[in-house]
Amino acid sequence: MSEARQVLETLVRAAEVGRPVVLATIVRAKGSTPRGVGSRMVIDPQAGPVGTIGGGCGEAQVIDESTQALADGCARLVRVDLTEDVLTWSPAVCGGIFDVLLEPLAPPPGRS
Secondary structure, three states: OOHHHHHHHHHHHHHHHOOOEEEEEEEEEEOOOOOOOOOEEEEEOOOEEEEOOOOHHHHHHHHHHHHHHHHHOOOEEEEEEOOOOHHHOOOOOOOOEEEEEEEEEOOOOOOO
């Protein structure tokens, strides 16, 4: 099954059971990044992440921010900067920057 289909099916299942999730989508990328514009993942607090926007510390940053998006119900743009100096020995040295739109998706009223 394709990753896009897994993401879609996860969204559908979460909606069916009334569980809030966050849809993360890369909306802008500059330089070398692990994934491109349009890459998506679902962050489900119960089932875990489905799909990927690149893995590593950048994805961890997005997952962390998704907790706040779920808590306040507000969409937000998260900038992931992978341009650290190679001398830092950081695993985040792809050389690019990408922006991820986090969209909290809550069940309709009365379905939680």
